[in-house]
Amino acid sequence: xxxxxxxYDFRREFADCRPDNFSYEGLGLLYDYIEELETGEGEEYELxxxxxxxxxxxxxxxxxxxxxxxxxxxxxxxxxxVLDHLNDETMVAGTTDAGTIVYLAY
Numbered sequence: 413x414x415x416x417x418x419x420y421d422f423r424r425e426f427a428d429c430r431p432d433n434f435s436y437e438g439l440g441l442l443y444d445y446i447e448e449l450e451t452g453e454g455e456e457y458e459l460x461x462x463x464x465x466x467x468x469x470x471x472x473x474x475x476x477x478x479x480x481x482x483x484x485x486x487x488x489x490x491x492x493x494v495l496d497h498l499n500d501e502t503m504v505a506g507t508t509d510a511g512t513i514v515y516l517a518y
Contacts, residue, residue: 417459419443429461437508438470445505445514468505470514 417425422443426434434442442464450457473494477484484493491511498504498515505514 414456414458422459425459425461430465433465434468434470434514435508435510435512437510438505438512438514441506441508441514442468445503467516468514469517470508470512472512476513476515 419440423436423439426439446457449455471479473490474486476482476494476498477490482494482497484490484497487493491507491513495504495507495513498513502518503516505516507513
């Protein structure tokens, strides 16, 4: 038996289990991304907050460069440059208004 999970349910599960892993907006991006995957692949996903927290990150471009020791200069387009790199290497759910990026860890 499966239950359809709304964005409200999705955010509540994270708030109950891992409240500090993603921002409110970041969770919205991740939810939308998973919804698109389900539609595109025709396969339902089971909500596993712990697994999603292990697989996905939300971070600033500066921290991503530092954490992955990337050779990307801050030429005024750091966000765009980091997004280009991440899109080549992994999957990106999107960017928040605060400038963080939600991406699949690699």
